[in-house]
Amino acid sequence: MSDPGLSSPPGPPLRSPRRSPRSPLSLSFPFLREGSRVWERGPPQPGELPSPLPTKRTRTYSATARAAVGPVYKGVCKNFSRSQGHGYITPSQGGEDIFVHISDIEGEYVPIEGDEVTYKVCPVPPKNQKIQAVEVVITHLTPGTKHETWTGQIISS
Numbered sequence: 001m002s003d004p005g006l007s008s009p010p011g012p013p014l015r016s017p018r019r020s021p022r023s024p025l026s027l028s029f030p031f032l033r034e035g036s037r038v039w040e041r042g043p044p045q046p047g048e049l050p051s052p053l054p055t056k057r058t059r060t061y062s063a064t065a066r067a068a069v070g071p072v073y074k075g076v077c078k079n080f081s082r083s084q085g086h087g088y089i090t091p092s093q094g095g096e097d098i099f100v101h102i103s104d105i106e107g108e109y110v111p112i113e114g115d116e117v118t119y120k121v122c123p124v125p126p127k128n129q130k131i132q133a134v135e136v137v138i139t140h141l142t143p144g145t146k147h148e149t150w151t152g153q154i155i156s157s
Contacts, residue, residue: 074091074117076116077113077138078090080100100119100132100136105138107137109150111136114142115138119134
């Protein structure tokens with residue numbers, strides 16, 4: 001069940017500790033393990049920057065667990081670009097707009113400007129000074145607009 005888009009990092013392959021007590025175990029720092037960001041894609045192509053933002057797939061278990069038990073906030077979708085894979089939510093209690101990644105949108109509709117949403121928050125590493133919205137659910141679609149489903153079907157609301 002491996003994803004063909006994922007590749008193992010360059011260098012010598014890791015050896016299984018179960019092989020033989022005499023065979024050396026080679027690990028590098030950070031320790032290579034499934035779920036670590038090292039397993040994402042290969043090195044960035046020229047002109048492409050590596051993404052520092054954790055997606056639902058690369059977020060650590062502890063960050064996901066903290067977000068799951070956190071409070072639920074309400075807000076309005078400021079903008080969302082399906083092609084770019086992210087957007088922003090304006091919190092209803094005021095404050096700075098909150099980043100949302102495409103992998104954190106729950107439900108069948110692509111959010112558009114004006115949709116009311118509920119969400120939880122998760123800190124963005126490495127400094128954990130900013131937050132991003134996770135578990136985003138659209139609660140009310142903007143009336144009089146066309147909404148797209150993730151499959152590409154257009155629905156008038």
